[in-house]
Amino acid sequence: MPKVLTAPGMKKCIGCYSCMLACARTTQGSLSPQKAALAIRTVGGLQSRLVADICRACPDAPCAQACRCGALVPRSGGGVKFNPALCLGCRDCVEACIVQVIKFDEVKNRPIVCIQCGTCTRYCPHGVLLMEERA
């Protein structure tokens, strides 16, 4: 079974953004953590807790279902595969994401979609993020 991204250890998160930076540079060729397909954020300032907005690798991925040009196709085991060559930039997937974690890159005119590659987990100093098999 392919593994999917989880964030079981968010209570250990230090808010360092290493995961976002790794995602952005690897999948988007960008140095800006805003281009990452996941987001670590607080829920009311730094005194509050940190939470992770991550792709939940939905079974029957609604984003892929919404995509009418075949750029997003479901991946077996959860999550999606993204083919930028087929993407028209319609934003239907952004609308369809039920947990609202798909961002849109205005310049490249395409979504920033988590492809479940696990890069972020390799740069997390506290083992907050993991690639896990679905139970």
Added chain:
Amino acid sequence: MNGPKLRVLQIDLTERRVGVLPADGLEHYLGGIGLAAKLFAGLVDVQAAPLDAHQPVVLAGGALAAFFPMCTKGVAVFRSPLTGGWGESYAGMRLALALRLAGWDAIVITGRADRPVYLSIGPHGVRFKSAAALWGLDCEEAGRLLRQLEPGRGFRSCLRIGPAGEKGVAFASVNVDTYRHFGRLGLGAVLGAKNLKAIVIYGDRDYPVPQPKQYREIYDQIYRQAVRTDVMEKYHALGTSVNVSVLSELGALPTRNLQQSTFEAAERISGRAFAEGSLVRKVACAGCPVGCIHIGLRRRQFAPGYEYESVALSYDHELIYALGSLLGMSSPEKVYDLIEAVELYGLDAISAGVLLAWLTEAQQNGLLREEDLGCWLEFDRVEGYLKVLENLVEQPSELYALLAQGLARAVERLGGKEYALCLGGHEMAGYHTGPANLLGLAVGARHSHLDNAGYAIDQKASKNGWDSARMVHEIMAEEKWRNVLNCLCICLFAREVYTPAVVQKALAAVGIERTGEELMALGEEIFQLKNRLRSQLGYSSERLYFAPRYFATPALGRQIDPAQLQEMLELYRQQAGV
């Protein structure tokens, strides 16, 4: 290659105008302190007082900011209301990232708004917004409202002053994203005098990864060093507060206004005691996998029965020294209560603690009476100290207005100079290790232990038998190299990771070629530049005064020899030309 063209934002509060300041030819400084010092030099009015409306404040990030781990700091340069001279301060959290995402290498702020404002600096320009509702609020409440009012969540930086800055306390700080500060030398008062309550910076600028392979290699090398080796072990673990008990054992922990350099209660307020009793989490500056910022929970009963309140506060060595051992505090709870007050008012913790320690002794000596301060101070008792902190902000009397100008000015008028822990007009940091520390604090550009780590040089000197000349040499060499790190705004905790070779490689990966010699020359150039500016602003190493207290209390178990310190000062003067 010199790297990309610099973008410097200029904001005039008086005219409410903004623009882009030409910065051609300044690429060579790599940003940070070099860029800020140059910009400041062109704008400062050496005739005008620090709080004069014309005086500039410069904020800058570094060439590697947000691109590499631990390149997380922003620098502020200003004329210090505390010393009257050079003001330089660093802060982390999200500041460097926010500057980067907003697309600015530096921001220059001049003038004075006609009423309280805050600045919202975003990707589409600068907004001047009314701070009428924020004025008078403490740092926490102001931060909360700004978070609600401003966009850019998660990637913005929110700088704000507390009541201390508004009231012109000369050692008022600027709170940066709740857990970091522009602490020392009074930037808070400068912003207060400009009627500037806060600055929020955010943006969404994108930067393509340059030379992916080279970039990745050096990024990974730095990341691995930071996370998987023991180079930064201290900061992962107990943090700087580990120093409290270590220094006490060595006889180098300033205690009870430096009447002692060992503290019998050191274990009770040690890093371990804080961590085991109250640490709830650690947080990091954006882009730093270390996360040295220790957050403790102060739980407090406010009424009989089971009525509790709690507050999360960050602690580190300097805070536990200044608001702990220096005031004889015997429990973390007491230290937390003082940390909380200092945070809310927006005061520099070290300056506040040193002032409180001096006041305690001044009362014991009969120099000040209970009526003068409106309370009686005693080491290890929090209540009086809280009262004094409140009064420093409110300034209900002439005495308090004087004390709000900082300890050095106060003792000029009141006496008690012999036990005032000042050096070059600035309150002492948390080490009493020997002559290199004293000299380092006195001659360093910002009178900070971070200028040149004199405290570490003392420890090496005692191990290796270094003489005065060697210590002076080390102090100067360290300050020069730190200038380079500070151009890049690299967290100084990461200085062991960022060796000259690593700095070169990291720069090359973002398209900036520098040889080792060029880096060293840059450090030297900035050293000279800062010294020139400092002299223009009135600093003279000839006027330094070392309180007898420094020599009376043993440092690392030995009395410091005044003659040796004098000799070192002479050597320094000849070599540095200040």
